[in-house]
Amino acid sequence: MATASLTEYLFFSGLLFAIGLAGVIIRRNIIVIFMCLEMMLAAASLTLVAFSRAHTEMNHGLPDYDGQMLVFFIITVAAAEVAVGLAIIVALYRARKTISTDTLTTLKN
Amino acid sequence: MPTILFYLFAILTIAGGICVVALKNPVSSAMGMIGSFIGIAALLIGLNAYFVGTLQVLVYAGAIMVLFIFIIMLLDLKKEEGKEFSNGSLAAGIFIPLLFVLITLPILSSVKADFPKLDKAALIAAEVDLPFTEVPETSAIRNKLIDGQLPDVNLIGQKLFTDYNFPLQVVAVLLLVATVGCVTLSKKLHGDEPETDADDRMAKTLARSSAIPQVSIHAMGSVAEETPKVSNEPVEQVELSLDAEPEVKAEEPLAESAKQDEKLGLIYEDRPDYADDLVIINGVGPVLEDKLNSFGVYTFKQIANWSPENVAEFDDLLSFKGRIDRDNWISQAAELYSNKNK
Numbered sequence: 001m002a003t004a005s006l007t008e009y010l011f012f013s014g015l016l017f018a019i020g021l022a023g024v025i026i027r028r029n030i031i032v033i034f035m036c037l038e039m040m041l042a043a044a045s046l047t048l049v050a051f052s053r054a055h056t057e058m059n060h061g062l063p064d065y066d067g068q069m070l071v072f073f074i075i076t077v078a079a080a081e082v083a084v085g086l087a088i089i090v091a092l093y094r095a096r097k098t099i100s101t102d103t104l105t106t107l108k109n
Numbered sequence: 110m111p112t113i114l115f116y117l118f119a120i121l122t123i124a125g126g127i128c129v130v131a132l133k134n135p136v137s138s139a140m141g142m143i144g145s146f147i148g149i150a151a152l153l154i155g156l157n158a159y160f161v162g163t164l165q166v167l168v169y170a171g172a173i174m175v176l177f178i179f180i181i182m183l184l185d186l187k188k189e190e191g192k193e194f195s196n197g198s199l200a201a202g203i204f205i206p207l208l209f210v211l212i213t214l215p216i217l218s219s220v221k222a223d224f225p226k227l228d229k230a231a232l233i234a235a236e237v238d239l240p241f242t243e244v245p246e247t248s249a250i251r252n253k254l255i256d257g258q259l260p261d262v263n264l265i266g267q268k269l270f271t272d273y274n275f276p277l278q279v280v281a282v283l284l285l286v287a288t289v290g291c292v293t294l295s296k297k298l299h300g301d302e303p304e305t306d307a308d309d310r311m312a313k314t315l316a317r318s319s320a321i322p323q324v325s326i327h328a329m330g331s332v333a334e335e336t337p338k339v340s341n342e343p344v345e346q347v348e349l350s351l352d353a354e355p356e357v358k359a360e361e362p363l364a365e366s367a368k369q370d371e372k373l374g375l376i377y378e379d380r381p382d383y384a385d386d387l388v389i390i391n392g393v394g395p396v397l398e399d400k401l402n403s404f405g406v407y408t409f410k411q412i413a414n415w416s417p418e419n420v421a422e423f424d425d426l427l428s429f430k431g432r433i434d435r436d437n438w439i440s441q442a443a444e445l446y447s448n449k450n451k
Contacts, residue, residue: 035138
């Protein structure tokens, strides 16, 4: 049976990253922007794992687990980042009563 | 991973991603995100990264998305809808990612790099290849490889606790710092109520002001039955103002420090006892409240009675550009004031 190749995985990751980027630029709701950032991180992780799987031959015939280690740490850091980021958003909402980036323009002028 | 399964999960992931970007309701966005993460987890498992795929489901689709949905529910974001997508950002948000996709397109036309085989024969051969200095004999890794299985978790564990031991401990410190940070950030500020719902805050303010007898002649009517210890204080005064119309200025027992200013409307020189929590008004934060107080504005009623000239003056003083009108302070204040008098 034909299997998906590295090129397909890489292009797919790029596409997912682009969708996340579009979300970050278009959306005005900070929480949704944050979700799109997570999507970009996940797309990058997928690339790392795809390369880890592709480098099997250089690693005694097993996947190269250095790439997966990096993904492991990315997931950990992302979890911590989400916790702190959402705490900041809640604090912001408490102070300003809005989380739309259109109205949060204190630094603009 | 068979190509058909790859495309199935790839489409699920992309569809989820598009839902996140396109749907206006943040809860729908979060649901699309969960679908997207599950698709990514399936793709990871298709890459023989079973442990990372499981982590993806547990941490991303589980913990992180629950946290997101929890916060969305907590913040009550209904009023944010409809303000999305301005034309400029829509154009930039389509053009820049499109450019990115155009850059990644040549990958598809490059040489098709197939993944090396990882079947039973390849795994048994890998066991022979594995140096004994790295993985000792009769270890779980070798036993599984001899059986023709990929010891994914064992290999990750070995890597994590040997080569990546120091980063692992640094991550532990990072998590600790993040925990402390969250606690500090969500600690309530002095006098700031943790409730985000304006009505809840209103109720709190009412209850608080009713605890101080001479403060809330207007609020007392509604709360007097529930707080009997208050009612032996200035009862006659309560009855006087209970049937008063909120619009009539004379009914409000004006403090001595109150005076009518031509530009600023009614202002108080000192903080009156019945000062309101102005932060309840949408658009007024603690900083603005301090500023307003410094100009002598302490109550909803003052704001509700502002004339257009007053508004213009305050716009200048607070260096806003029409924010008072935009956030509708006056009608908000009038409503809050009438609620308070119920």
